[in-house]
Amino acid sequence: MKHEYPEGFQNLINLLKGLPGVGRRTAERMAFSMLKWPPEKLAEFGTAVCELRKNTTFCPECGNLSSAGSSCGICSSASRDRTIICAVEESFQIFNIEQSGLFKGVYHVIGGKLSPLEGKGIDDLNIKNLLKRIDVDKVKEVILAFSNDVEGQATSIYIAEELKKKNVNVTRLAHGLPAGSDISYADSATIAAALHGRRPL
Known part of the structure; x- marks a missing residue:
């Protein structure tokens, strides 16, 4: 048996x-x-x-994790530069970048990446709110910190084209992240190098 x-x-x-x-x-x-x-x-x-869903929600500004009924600590901080936005796929990637201690701007969580095979299209991502923030905060630069795989690159290209219509400087993480890599698994030193070497898209 x-x-x-x-x-x-x-x-x-x-x-x-x-x-x-x-x-x-x-x-x-x-x-x-x-x-x-x-x-x-x-x-x-x-x-x-x-109580997870009751006490933890998503920041209404950037989509990062926050306590229910409030903006996240980064968006609420007066010391952060709101004219520079780092766009990431998921909120847990923010914590990876914060570990580098280098980035002093704010973030925007897209909520994934374009993936037709998984049925995830443009309307399923938090892109419209990103475009709205460009005007509200007079954003000068958007850093696209997406995974360096096919879906991540496709998402970066689409968002970059939309941002260029608003005359904002668009960059992406550079060396330090090998082709096909996922930013979720990069250490703080690698992310710091990629931020330092970011290049126009």
Whole structure:
């Protein structure tokens, strides 16, 4: 007879497997680890998950993560240069760039990249709001910090063409990011080099 986990335990494994980069074996190890947690830690974890969508939302200005009902810390900071925008695919990439300590402008989260095979087109991305910000904040430069793959390049080209209609300087990350690479996995030194060497698009 095939061995099966108790239903509740298997349900947890199935949910964990739905996370990016988590396979069956990893999900099992995570579930077994959680099984050893004291009740109060499990309760704290459960509360954090249940309240995630209630307490965490997206910044109405840039699309970055923020506390519910407020702009993110970067958009709220008076020390950031609002005339320079760094456009990224997803909000977690902002934290990668911030680790470099080099960029002092603000960000804009596009929400992915053009991918016809996945059914993601222009209207599915946060591009219109980016174009609006150009006029509102008198933006001088937009840095396109997208992954250096086919979809990322296609997205960069489309956005660059739209931005050029507004006479704004458009640049992209340069050397340091090899062809086909994903900015999500680049370290702070690599990102710093790419920011320093950004070039017109």
